[in-house]
Amino acid sequence: MAVAIAVRVRFFARLRELAGVETETLQIAPNSSLADAYDALRARHSSLPARDGVRGAVNQEFAGWSERVSEGDELAFIPPVSGGRR
Amino acid sequence: MRYDVTTAPIDVRELEAAVVHPGAGAVCTFSGIVRDNSRGQTVTHLDYEAYAEMAVPQMRKIGQEIRDRWPEARVAMAHRTGHLEIGEVSVVVAVSCPHRAEAFEACRWGIDRLKESVPIWKKEHAADGTFWIEGEDAKPVGR
Numbered sequence: 190m191a192v193a194i195a196v197r198v199r200f201f202a203r204l205r206e207l208a209g210v211e212t213e214t215l216q217i218a219p220n221s222s223l224a225d226a227y228d229a230l231r232a233r234h235s236s237l238p239a240r241d242g243v244r245g246a247v248n249q250e251f252a253g254w255s256e257r258v259s260e261g262d263e264l265a266f267i268p269p270v271s272g273g274r275r
Numbered sequence: 276m277r278y279d280v281t282t283a284p285i286d287v288r289e290l291e292a293a294v295v296h297p298g299a300g301a302v303c304t305f306s307g308i309v310r311d312n313s314r315g316q317t318v319t320h321l322d323y324e325a326y327a328e329m330a331v332p333q334m335r336k337i338g339q340e341i342r343d344r345w346p347e348a349r350v351a352m353a354h355r356t357g358h359l360e361i362g363e364v365s366v367v368v369a370v371s372c373p374h375r376a377e378a379f380e381a382c383r384w385g386i387d388r389l390k391e392s393v394p395i396w397k398k399e400h401a402a403d404g405t406f407w408i409e410g411e412d413a414k415p416v417g418r
Contacts (some may be wrong), residue, residue: 202324202396203407203414242409246394249329265326267394269409 194219194260198230203268204243208234217258223247224254226264243268278334279353280327280395290369294349299371301378305386307366309359314413316401323356323365326394330354333393337385341370345381348372352385354395 193216200208208230217226223245231237245252246265258264277293279285291302309321338350351369359365368385372378397408398416406413 199326201326201394202398203409203416205324206416246326246329249326249332251392265329265394267326268396268407269412270391270394270396 191219191260193217194221194258196226196258196260196262196264198226199263199265201265201267204237204266207236207238209236210234215264221258222254223252223256223258223264226258227254227266230266237266276335276338276349277351277353278331278338280325280330280334280356281353282355282357285353285355285364285367287364287367287369290351290353290367293351294369294371296349296371298347298373299349300373301375302369302371303375303378303382304367304369305382306364307386309361309363309365311361313399313401313408314403316403318361318399318401320361320400321359321365322398322400323354323359324396324398325354325356327356330393330395334389337388337392340388341381341385344384345370345372345377348377348381350381350385352389354389354393356395 196215198213198215205211244267248263291304311318334352341348341350349371354366368382370378370382399406399408405416
């Protein structure tokens with residue numbers, strides 16, 4: 190069993206500016222969830238906001254925080270989209 | 276069916292032409308235009324940022340949802356990214372159907388879904404500062 194897996198992380202819009210990076214590689218324990226990954230990133234980039242108000246995506250699909258991540262996955266952390274008044 | 280995220284100006288007629296066919300008696304097109312004001316403030320310009328590798332598949336998914344509801348619809352969508360001036364077209368949804376009632380409904384449904392689920396963000400440059408627009412919230416850049 191691997192001691193860590195590597196995932197690719199992408200930040201967008203305000204989260205990209207707050208993190209100060211667009212992409213990075215994260216090493217996390219096997220069987221980690223999307224929430225675990227985000228918490229690890231917040232420990233590294235203290236200006237990232239709390240999880241509520243952030244959405245996660247795994248391999249270009251919206252994903253719940255409890256979703257497990259795998260070696261080589263692309264994780265993205267996404268602020269609410271622009272929306273707009275009807 | 277055509278789905279684009281592009282830095283080039285959007286040609287609305289080209290998207291309409293992509294959905295026209297002899298069985299379609301109605302084409303309904305929504306064009307979103309950069310407005311010169313927001314939150315009571317003068318807006319000078321916008322910057323749009325996309326997660327393009329996810330935005331295009333999300334658009335395709337919405338196109339499929341439209342076809343599930345209105346099986347005879349044909350759909351084209353485009354969203355601009357980068358720097359946009361006042362009056363420029365930022366987003367277009369074009370839908371053709373046999374008749375106008377379903378064309379209006381499907382187009383309305385398509386733009387509403389796009390606004391809530393396609394990962395594209397707007398940065399507003401206004402008289403009172405620069406803001407990321409996140410749904411109902413305008414968040415000052417850097418905070």
